Amino acid sequence: MENNKEHHIERTNFDAFVHAVGSEIEQAQVRLITAANAQMLFHYWKIGNYILYHQNLQGWGSKIIKQLAKAIRLNYPEKKGYSERNLTYMCQFARSYPLNVLRSFIDTDARLSVPSIQKVADEVLKLNNGQFTQELTAQIQSTDSQLLEFTQEPLAQIQNVAKTVSAIYRITIEDIEKLFLASPVARINWASHVIMLNNSLPLGVKYWYMKQSVEMGWSSNVLKIQIETNLYNRQISNNKVNNFTATLPAPQSDLANYLLKDPYIFDLAGAKEKADERDIEEQLVKHVTRYLLEMGNGFAFVARQKHFQIGNSDFFADLILYSIPLHAYIVVELKATPFKPEYAGQLNFYINVVDDKLRGENDNKTIGLLLCKGKDEVVAQYALTGYDQPIGISDYQLSKAIPENLKSALPSVEEVEEELASFLDKDNNPQN
Template identity: 85%
Template sequence: MSNNGHNIEKTNFDAFINAVGSEIQQAQVRLITAANAQMLFHYWKMGNYILYHQQLHGWGSKTIKQLAKAIRLNFPEKKGYSERNLTYMCQFARTYPLRVLQNFIETDAKLIAPSVKKIEDEVHYLNDSQFTQEPLAQIQSTGNKEITITQEPLAQIHNVAKTVSDIYRMEIKDIENVFMASPVAKTNWASHVIMLNSSLPLGVSYWYMKQSVEMGWSSNVLKIQIETNLYSRQISNNKVNNFTVTLPAPQSDLANYLLKDPYIFDLAGTKEKADERDIEEQLVKHVTRYLLEMGNGFAFVARQKHFQIGNSDFFADLILYSIPLHAYIVVELKATPFKPEYAGQLNFYINVVDDKLRGENDNKTIGLLLCKGKDEVVAQYALTGYDQPIGISDYQLSKAIPENLKSALPSIEEVEEELTSFLDKDKNP
């Protein structure tokens, strides 16, 4: 065989190895995801099982404490059944009965193309609806007598599936299918505990659950987003923009949905009265956390992008690219409250980026003006008459986010590094 033929064979074999390595990596992710969903389903069944027997037998508040102790004594190798975790399992089952899971699935179907109004309507519907565990509520209590948990009821844990099937009068496989199809099954347990502790309305919990899955948030990131009230900042707050008159309907809805007000940036070390350049430098330095706050699908393009227009030099503060919008985003930072002339300056940069960077497959460039406060009436008036899409948001500088803040999903570089390491080990056992 010629060297050329040998090289082709080696190239083909390397491509084959890469494909196999990719499949193994993906299989590991699928296995972990499936294991997480099965664990959640088990916790949900356990919660239903405990609630059922509490109501059926009138067991008092010490039931969970006694059950945790009995499991610890009889199954010392089993972890995750502390009194605290069993209490969360009951809360988990009570918060997400079968009817709620089914409504979540129906809501998923309605929100394939998200918009602020559609999300608000569905969240309000979930918040206002009275979901109760009717089969559990029909069980008559026999008094509030305490019992001692023994091996006998402990052994009944193996019949949890049958008990849950009896509660909902459905085959356990059908119940499992509903659970697995809901967003509840796609969120890790630590994140569920955070949401249960936050006492969020049902619809708002649903929204955070969906965001957590779509954005790949770790439980730490989810906690921060809840604490900084992301739902209000992205959905329920009144936003100032002209998207409806400058963008076609599908894109204007999406742009308005992706816009937040205010933005909260973690800029540890920034001076209290930082100017625009200080803030820009910190945002670029901590670009990962910056893009996390911007949202899903934003890529960093440039900072202080130079444009020579005529005989003058201009520098755009920040340029991003939004993958969902297929559009460049020009960001102008102001360390002062909004002034009408800021909109004119941003409109100029949008025109320049449209002319110099925008390709034939890119949608209209969008401008985002970030200010240290604004009069919403003045800001809305200032946008009247502009043909370019512009959004105006406040921003706040926060130093509360810990340094180890990190998304649950690895970066592309980390995945490539792990895959290369895996392939190297395979080649050199």
């Protein structure tokens, strides 16, 4: 049963409470002009902390949020974004990212300046195991006497959001703002935060998705898909089959292993229900060129079905990309069947050809990526032994679940090819 105080909130206190929130809303509008997203998030975070504090101090229950939303509509009808639902998210936001979490995110950023599978996994585990969620509650519970001492006036503690938040964390609001804005929390949009708040992701995994969203420029729709398709596990947690450590120098081998996913998930909308291998491979090639976001950050399309004349024979590489982070060509071979050892030999051949025909003096070693419809990992690892060219082997899965609103925002194969045509040598045009 809700505390009786909830139904008999002293009018003066509640009016002052609403006034303080309204004042913070108005002040935020000025700051939003210069740094809209980050300042809006900081504003939401402060509001969330403020509501949580007064819920604890006044003994108010959850219905106070509904009453506050109604009061804001009446007193500030032109202000949008303060519905009961959004105010609830603001409280969740503040509870999820108290100040020591923000500090930990900033420290983790510094340690992960050059990411690798092991580094990321270790840092995510540290964040997951940290005792962060208790900080805000503990700070709020220990702040009452200090805040009353600080103000000396009953209404002053209600009337100023910034002073309240400063007192909760015992540092100036300016220092709190600097920490907030320096953290990855401030770099993604509110819609993306709401998606993560609606998912029961461990703290470290949330941090990783934030970083990926920033680095890859994901929209909230793309973030939602990446979470639903469990990208963290596909890129970080799953065992990957490759020989990168044996064939690439340490910094590049770590980065190549970090960028590789297993499995890849491709949308095959428009493919025949009973497609043969050629149909599937053709659809997959078109899909990869259309949805480079699944390949990851910094992959540029170079050619598909790239023709090479070697001796008296013609050969066609399925797909050639260029990885800007790796400074290397990536040769992708797509197979509509489970892995066979001879596939590694075929890919090794194409890597040698690309190294000879395309690789420049400033490019690193060409990397091969073999995408198969399943694999026996032990067989695949044995198959790579003895090759001196870097090769990764991943599964792929086919999905028709990419929403129409996302598809419409992505370029078609033709649009990608037209846009990049000016950068390609005539020899890179599959039509030649």
